Amino acid sequence: MNDYIEILVHSVNRLYGDISDGPEKPGNWQLIEELGILNLFLPEDLGGMDGGWQEASVILRLSGYHAIPLPVGETMIARKMAHEAGIEIPSGPLNLNDFVTGDMLMKYGAYLRTCQISGAILACLEKTVEYTRDRKQFGRQLSKFQAIQHQLALLTEEAAAVASASAAAAVALDRSDGNFEVSCAKLRANQAAGLVAGISHQLHGAIGITKEFGLYHHTQRLWAWRAEFGNNRYWAQRIGKHILGHSDNSAWALITSRGNQ
The missing domain is CATH 1.20.140.10 (Butyryl-CoA Dehydrogenase, subunit A, domain 3)
Known part of the structure; x- marks a missing residue:
């Protein structure tokens, strides 16, 4: 595990721990937004981390470990798909069902669920x-x-x-x-x-x-x-x-x- 992923694990684990103790607490989604993980796949000039699936897998796995009832992984992937399709990246929480991209959607969604499992x-x-x-x-x-x-x-x-x-x-x-x-x-x-x-x-x-x-x-x-x-x-x-x-x-x-x- 490299230093970047270790820092990511520590930061996400701490945030998820707080959220899992009070999932309905107002402001939880804003805390996730502020951490920047929702833009992990996006290039740095768009406020992202220019990250890949190995970094994403850490976030997705921890979402399952903490049973986070918020669409963190869905939003990460949806923003990635929007960027790759050349359309404006929506703000706020997103659902993969909002996208109709066939095999690509199934593959990304399947990997999300694999990590959460x-x-x-x-x-x-x-x-x-x-x-x-x-x-x-x-x-x-x-x-x-x-x-x-x-x-x-x-x-x-x-x-x-x-x-x-x-x-x-x-x-x-x-x-x-x-x-x-x-x-x-x-x-x-x-x-x-x-x-x-x-x-x-x-x-x-x-x-x-x-x-x-x-x-x-x-x-x-x-x-x-x-x-x-x-x-x-x-x-x-x-x-x-x-x-x-x-x-x-x-x-x-x-x-x-x-x-x-």
């Missing part, structure tokens, strides 16, 4: 680890039971897999079109979302489904995000088309060729 999964993992350490049954911490340890290991595996897939897709988006990598990342994130939500609630028991408890704020988003901007079937079909469209009709050949682009 990655962040929400990490939050679920941390909350579940903390809960099973604090909660005792039969005089032992829940985390000491082998069956619980196995479930926690599964959560950790899913968190690492989606984080890796989203990071690889960010590099591909900055380097080339990223079509294949985003397809793979969104499918992997979709698959992980349901599994992680299910395991997290299973280990939390009844308290996990209460609105007052933090877990619910993340799992309800996981269930929604996995269906938005392409479900499992949609992205599996896209991956199949990528492979069949490659000269060797081979998944391995496609993967290795993408690494050289």
